[in-house]
C-alpha cells in the first residue's frame with residue numbers, strides 16, 4: 119500500500135522537469151487515469167432504477183476492469199520482464215502490487231455482477247458499495263502508477279538505451295488487437311495533449327496501414343471538440 123508522502127518523485131521540481139528519456143508509461147497511463155476517473159464518476163451519477171443506465175454503467179465498469187487486467191499482463195510480460203532481465207528483483211515492488219490489483223479486480227467484477235442482477239431494494243446499497251470500492255481501487259492505482267513512472271522508469275533508463283525501449287514498446291503494441299486499440303484511442307483522445315496526440319499518430323502512421331489510422335482518427339474525432347480536432351488535424355498535416 120502506497121502513501122502520498124512516501125511517493126518517489128513527489129516534488130514540484132521533479133513534476134515540472136521534462137522527461138529526458140523515452141517514457142514507456144506516460145501515454146497509456148494518462149488514458150487509464152481518464153478511463154478510471156470517468157468510470158468512478160459514472161457509477162456515482164447512476165440512477166440505479168434506470169435499467170438502461172444501470173446496464174450501461176455496469177458494462178463500462180466491466181470494460182475498465184478487463185482493460186486494467188490486460189494492462190497488468192502487458193506490464194508483467196514486457197516491462198517487468200525487461201527490468202528483471204538486467205536487474206533481478208528490480209520490478210518486485212510493482213509486481214507485488216499487480217498481484218493485489220488482480221485480486222481487487224476480481225472482487226470488483228463480483229460486485230458489478232451483483233449490482234447488475236440486484237433486486238430493487240438492494241440496488242442503492244450495492245451501487246454505493248461499488249462506488250466506494252472502485253474509488254479506493256483507483257486511488258491505489260494512481261499511487262502505483264506514480265511508482266512505475268518514477269522508480270521503474272529510473273530502472274529502465276539505467277538498464278536500457280532509448281532505442282531498446284522504443285523497440286520494447288513496439289513489441290508490446292504489436293500484441294494489441296485493433297478493437298482494443300480503438301478503445302484505448304477513445305481515452306487517449308481526451309487524455310493526451312494535442313502535441314502528444316500528434317506524436318501518437320505519427321507513430322501509428324509508421325506502423326499501421328492508412329485505413330486503420332483513418333479509423334482511429336475517426337475515434338478521436340468523435341471524442342474531441344471541433345477546435346481540438348482542428349488543431350490536431352493541423353499538427354498531423356491533415357485536412358480538418
Ligand SMILES: [Fe+2]
Nearest residue numbers: 190193212266
Ligand atoms: Fe502497473
